[in-house]
Amino acid sequence: MHEQVTTVEPNGNESLEFSVDELDELAPSKRPTARFVHSGGSRPLDGYTVKRGVGHGGFGEIYYAVSDAGKEVALKLIRRNLDIELRGIRHCLNLKHPNLLSLYDIRQDDQGDTWVVMEYVSGGCLADVLASHPDGMPIDETLRWFHGTAAGIACLHDRGIVHRDVKPGNLFCDEGVIKVGDYGLSKFVSCSHRSGQTESVGTVHYMAPEVANGRYGKEIDIYALGILLYEMLTGHVPFEGESVGEILMKHLTAKADVSILDQPYRNVVAKALEKDPANRFDSVAQMAAALPQPRSTDSGPGFVGGMGPSPGEGFRNPGADPAPEDFVEAETVEVHAVDEEPIERAVRDGCRKLQAAWDDADLSTPAKFAILVVGAIVLISNAWLMPLAVMLLVTYGLYRIVRILVLPSPSSSNSGTNGSATDAGRPQPMPSRPPGHRKTQPYVARKATPASNEKAQVAMVVRSPRDRLAELIGSMLAGTVVAIAMCVVMVLVSSFYNGTPQPEQCAWMVLMSILGTWAVMIPSKFWEGTRGEPMLRRFIMMVVGLGLGAIGFLTADLLMVDLPYVAHSSRELLPDYQLPPSFYADGRPLMMAYLACFGTLFLLLRWWKQANPMRRTRLSMFWALPVTILAATVVATVWHFPQPWLPMVAGTIAVAVQLATPWVHPRLRPRA
Amino acid sequence: MDCHEARPTDKFMLWVDAVGGFLVCGTDEVMLGQPVRCSAVDIPILGDISSRHALIRRDGEGYMIEAIREVWVDERAVDRTALLGDGNHISLGRGVRMSFRRPHALSATVRLDMLSRHRTEPPTDGILLMADSCILGPSPNCHVVCRDWPHEVILYRHGEELFCRVGGPNRTEIQNTHLLEIDGQLCKGKGRITRNSHIRGKGFSLSLEELAP
Numbered sequence: 001m002h003e004q005v006t007t008v009e010p011n012g013n014e015s016l017e018f019s020v021d022e023l024d025e026l027a028p029s030k031r032p033t034a035r036f037v038h039s040g041g042s043r044p045l046d047g048y049t050v051k052r053g054v055g056h057g058g059f060g061e062i063y064y065a066v067s068d069a070g071k072e073v074a075l076k077l078i079r080r081n082l083d084i085e086l087r088g089i090r091h092c093l094n095l096k097h098p099n100l101l102s103l104y105d106i107r108q109d110d111q112g113d114t115w116v117v118m119e120y121v122s123g124g125c126l127a128d129v130l131a132s133h134p135d136g137m138p139i140d141e142t143l144r145w146f147h148g149t150a151a152g153i154a155c156l157h158d159r160g161i162v163h164r165d166v167k168p169g170n171l172f173c174d175e176g177v178i179k180v181g182d183y184g185l186s187k188f189v190s191c192s193h194r195s196g197q198t199e200s201v202g203t204v205h206y207m208a209p210e211v212a213n214g215r216y217g218k219e220i221d222i223y224a225l226g227i228l229l230y231e232m233l234t235g236h237v238p239f240e241g242e243s244v245g246e247i248l249m250k251h252l253t254a255k256a257d258v259s260i261l262d263q264p265y266r267n268v269v270a271k272a273l274e275k276d277p278a279n280r281f282d283s284v285a286q287m288a289a290a291l292p293q294p295r296s297t298d299s300g301p302g303f304v305g306g307m308g309p310s311p312g313e314g315f316r317n318p319g320a321d322p323a324p325e326d327f328v329e330a331e332t333v334e335v336h337a338v339d340e341e342p343i344e345r346a347v348r349d350g351c352r353k354l355q356a357a358w359d360d361a362d363l364s365t366p367a368k369f370a371i372l373v374v375g376a377i378v379l380i381s382n383a384w385l386m387p388l389a390v391m392l393l394v395t396y397g398l399y400r401i402v403r404i405l406v407l408p409s410p411s412s413s414n415s416g417t418n419g420s421a422t423d424a425g426r427p428q429p430m431p432s433r434p435p436g437h438r439k440t441q442p443y444v445a446r447k448a449t450p451a452s453n454e455k456a457q458v459a460m461v462v463r464s465p466r467d468r469l470a471e472l473i474g475s476m477l478a479g480t481v482v483a484i485a486m487c488v489v490m491v492l493v494s495s496f497y498n499g500t501p502q503p504e505q506c507a508w509m510v511l512m513s514i515l516g517t518w519a520v521m522i523p524s525k526f527w528e529g530t531r532g533e534p535m536l537r538r539f540i541m542m543v544v545g546l547g548l549g550a551i552g553f554l555t556a557d558l559l560m561v562d563l564p565y566v567a568h569s570s571r572e573l574l575p576d577y578q579l580p581p582s583f584y585a586d587g588r589p590l591m592m593a594y595l596a597c598f599g600t601l602f603l604l605l606r607w608w609k610q611a612n613p614m615r616r617t618r619l620s621m622f623w624a625l626p627v628t629i630l631a632a633t634v635v636a637t638v639w640h641f642p643q644p645w646l647p648m649v650a651g652t653i654a655v656a657v658q659l660a661t662p663w664v665h666p667r668l669r670p671r672a
Numbered sequence: 673m674d675c676h677e678a679r680p681t682d683k684f685m686l687w688v689d690a691v692g693g694f695l696v697c698g699t700d701e702v703m704l705g706q707p708v709r710c711s712a713v714d715i716p717i718l719g720d721i722s723s724r725h726a727l728i729r730r731d732g733e734g735y736m737i738e739a740i741r742e743v744w745v746d747e748r749a750v751d752r753t754a755l756l757g758d759g760n761h762i763s764l765g766r767g768v769r770m771s772f773r774r775p776h777a778l779s780a781t782v783r784l785d786m787l788s789r790h791r792t793e794p795p796t797d798g799i800l801l802m803a804d805s806c807i808l809g810p811s812p813n814c815h816v817v818c819r820d821w822p823h824e825v826i827l828y829r830h831g832e833e834l835f836c837r838v839g840g841p842n843r844t845e846i847q848n849t850h851l852l853e854i855d856g857q858l859c860k861g862k863g864r865i866t867r868n869s870h871i872r873g874k875g876f877s878l879s880l881e882e883l884a885p
Contacts, residue, residue: 039870040687040879052687064693072795122795131819175789497835 028229036061037077043435048117055169064120076116089116092161092183099152101172101181108349121179126168126232133237142232143294145171148178149287150225156183157218157284164216166224167206168231205237205243209252209275213422219277222287226272226280229291230256233265238273249529264290340530369627373634397539471662472525479660483513486652494644508561509645512552513652519544519602520657524611538603545602546595553594563589563642579640589641597641601650604631610654611661615653618663619655628654683714684867685735685881686827687796688808691818692797695883698829702801704764715799719790721765725753728756730803733780737771757884761787770799773812775838779805783815794883795848807839808878822875823850834880836871839863850874 017347021483036053038044055062060077067073093103102119109115110503126145129137139147149171156163163183170182208223238256241247256273258266268290274280281287487510491501499507523540556563583593609615610624619625632650636643674754682698697714705725713723738744739750744763748754751774756762758774769787774780780803786792794798799841800806800815808816810823824839838850838861853872854863865871867882 035872035877036689039872039877040881041868041870051685051881052693053689053877055690064687067795122791122797 018439020289038063042079044113045075045115045117046105048073049509050075064476072120072122074118074120076115076118078114091159092156095155095159097152097155099148099178099180100155100183101179118178118181121172123173123175123312125227126171126173129173130168130231133235135618137232137235139233140294141227145173145178145232146225146291147288147294148179149493150284152178152286153221154223154284157221158179158245161214162218163221163224165206166221166228168228171228186481204247204251205239207248207251208277210277212248212252215276215277218284218350219280222272222280222284223277225284225287226269229265229272230258230261230269233261233269238269243333264292293356348533351535369630376638393539393542402565408414468525468528472521475521475660475662479517479521479656480514482656482659483517483652484510486655487513487648490648490652494648497644502562504559505563505645506559508552508556508559509564509649510651511555512548512649514658516548516649516653517656517660519548520607520653521611521661524608524657524661527608528611532605537608540604541607542599542603545598545600548602549594549596549598550591552598553589553591556594563645593639593641596639597635597646600635600639601632601646604635607657610657613662613664615663616660616666619658622659623653625651674781674843683883685877685883686800686806686816687819687881688816689880690820690878691816693739693795693806694793694798694800694816695794695796696800696802696806698802702728704728715725716787716793717764717768717790718793719765719768719788721768725764726762728801730780730801735774735782735801737762756782758782775815776807777813778804779815781806781815802827802829808876809839818876820875824870825876825878826872834865834869835862835869836865836869 001292024372035213038050038053040050040052042050044050045065048067050063050065052064053061054064054074063075063077065073065075089103089106093106095103101121103116104119105117107115107117127140129145136142149166153163153166161183163180165182166180170180172179172181206224206227208220209222210217227237227239238258239247239250239254242248252275256269258270258273261269268287270278272287273292281290379612487506490509491506523537523544527537555561580592583596589597610620610628615624630645632647633643635641636646674811676839677760678755682795684696684698686694686696687841688694695715702714703712704715704721704727705713705723706719706721707713708723717725722741722793725741725742727740729736729738736753737745737750737756738753741752742765743754745754745756745760747761747763755814756772758772759804760772761769762772763769767788767851768790771785771787772782773785774782784799784801798816805826805828806816807814807824807826808820808821809817810817810821811824814824826839827834827838836852836854848861850861850873852859852861852863854865857863865880867880871877
């Protein structure tokens with residue numbers, strides 16, 4: 001016998017750590033078989049012997065185990081570091097419905113980990129069935145699965161529980177009876193920080209658009225059922241993509257291509273996939289009623305009972321169970337409320353109303369602008385308002401930061417893990433694509449899907465962080481060149497009026513223009529393709545502007561740049577007022593003046609719009625550019641900043657940003 | 673036959689994480705029947721069948737079934753013996769039905785799957801009558817189809833001992849680069865295993881559990 005076995009001794013504590021990153025994490029059928037902590041034969045929980053790992057569910061591994069007496073169970077490990085509440089599971093513990101996977105018990109092991117002891121289903125899950133029917137399942141089988149699932153979920157809804165994680169991996173067929181699993185737990189999936197990407201990745205294909213806003217009504221289960229029905233009929237989910245962000249964006253904006261479905265499935269799927277939850281079916285029962293019943297097969301009916309109360313209902317002692325549904329409902333409501341920060345919402349609503357009134361007002365654009373200027377002057381002339389406003393803003397900013405730190409609100413954690421599209425300031429976690437798979441054509445949807453009316457915005461969001469970074473660096477380099485060239489032009493223009501500036505003044509202007517250009521480009525790149533909250537963005541831009549002002553002062557100080565204040569330019573326009581002495585010394589602006597100027601300039605304008613690839617023209621000669629220069633002039637006048645430096649810098653930034661950032665010609669844009 | 677009859681047995685459970693549990697019988701002859709005390713049944717089926725119901729025998733490359741009680745192969749009653757081929761359906765007694773498949777052309781190992789709702793003792797997802805090797809992998813002609821695995825893993829017998837190696841199209845390359853962890857020991861590409869081993873590799877893990885005769 002010549003079996004040579006090469007044995008490599010492990011180095012110290014090193015063990016086999018296998019990276020699963022290379023596998024395509026998105027395809028549910030290709031979920032990597034990550035490792036299981038407990039191997040066959042171990043007894044993590046008294047009374048049960050683990051035989052093998054089954055899979056990875058909401059919080060951790062699921063094992064197949066046998067009790068000492070021989071009862072087969074599934075053990076679901078809930079790690080203690082996932083700080084979750086078990087109230088939801090407890091509520092589901094005594095649910096009885098033939099289409100729901102039974103929960104037997106919740107136990108704790110010696111390490112403090114919690115285990116859920118569940119019914120073990122020997123049959124495969126729907127994901128396996130789908131894998132063997134790549135072009136869609138037969139109608140009867142589809143209906144069998146659908147009605148069984150719908151009956152189980154209707155029972156959950158009846159008890160006030162939202163499943164939240166309806167997906168093929170959670171649906172099982174046990175001797176012909178469809179079983180819905182993973183309920184009660186999944187409710188908390190989106191709240192857990194650490195369940196992280198792999199968890200949400202598998203689920204994101206079935207995630208309703210309103211989940212991005214932290215809404216978890218039963219409509220999300222109806223939406224998921226619609227996706228499920230579509231997938232069973234066609235073999236693929238309606239919204240596919242290569243990154244979480246791309247799929248989420250499609251859920252938010254793209255319309256599912258239901259034209260390949262026959263009636264009545266087309267209408268049912270279309271209604272279930274409505275973006276507005278209010279337009280979907282009112283209940284699962286209503287949705288199921290719109291579909292035909294499956295013809296009975298030899299494997300028996302997939303669903304037992306019906307949409308009504310489960311058979312267990314009759315045995316329930318009405319006095320013993322004081323409607324725990326209400327409790328769960330209340331929790332859902334709380335989730336709604338916590339999701340949005342109340343002050344911000346109030347301010348935003350107010351602003352929106354004001355904006356609507358502003359837009360509806362029968363005024364020409366110059367008139368509106370004049371009103372704005374007058375309003376600004378009134379504000380400024382009441383100088384005591386300004387520090388108050390700044391203080392308010394800073395306090396609010398601090399409050400927001402503390403709030404984010406202290407309050408692990410579902411929405412904030414949600415967006416962290418799921419890459420919610422509304423929260424664009426945060427970098428979205430996306431699985432890295434293999435190198436070499438790089439797109440050469442910008443802003444063209446990667447896959448030519450049959451539903452080719454992909455949204456332009458979607459195409460932009462799908463870009464991976466790596467692509468964005470590459471593009472940003474390119475833009476920044478180009479912006480630098482443009483800014484230098486524009487500064488030369490500005491110097492030439494200004495030399496006609498004020499005489500040729502000093503070399504150090506030119507250097508200061510070039511530096512400020514370049515930095516300003518970058519200061520616009522970098523946040524804009526983060527926000528690209530998303531509709532964020534303008535107020536929040538303005539605030540961030542103001543902070544950026546303050547930073548830029550500080551740099552401006554320091555460099556001016558360092559280069560000993562002389563920016564003489566020409567007093568005559570503004571005195572006629574404005575009522576005479578004196579800025580505090582901390583602003584100016586001998587007519588020279590100090591740190592405060594720089595901060596105020598650049599902060600206001602960046603707060604006033606929506607700079608990121610100038611970097612939006614979907615802007616109307618590449619270089620807006622007659623709108624964005626003049627407005628920018630005008631705004632800068634007003635700001636400089638109000639803060640008594642030496643003219644014409646601020647408008648020159650602002651104009652340079654505007655031109656550099658618009659010329660150097662990518663722009664898609666309207667003809668090449670996918671139709672929205 | 674009495675309780676103390678000595679029969680060669682070589683049975684173990686193959687627990688494949690995320691895939692299933694399989695009863696592996698290594699002997700050339702396996703007895704199918706209901707598990708009652710003292711019966712030497714290799715494949716115990718919890719069904720309305722006799723404690724010694726049928727015998728499946730491997731003869732070189734082929735298989736035959738010997739009926740002790742009523743046995744049907746593809747709806748045809750078996751008088752005494754019948755040859756078994758890939759895709760046959762075997763029925764035992766009233767309603768225990770299973771399929772007989774030989775998925776891999778190069779291996780004489782066959783797989784029995786319950787078609788009726790009966791279960792074996794211990795409960796399994798399939799029964800493997802292992803000849804020389806047992807192939808686990810992503811392709812449909814593996815004995816145990818593991819859809820998510822990156823490559824094949826082969827359990828094979830050499831003499832009385834069991835070995836495990838990784839396999840696939842470019843076998844030598846895979847063997848040189850893939851590490852297997854067998855009972856905590858790292859091995860390159862292949863290693864000797866016992867009937868109680870835990871095996872782990874890139875993207876998969878499985879364990880064996882010896883069953884008492």
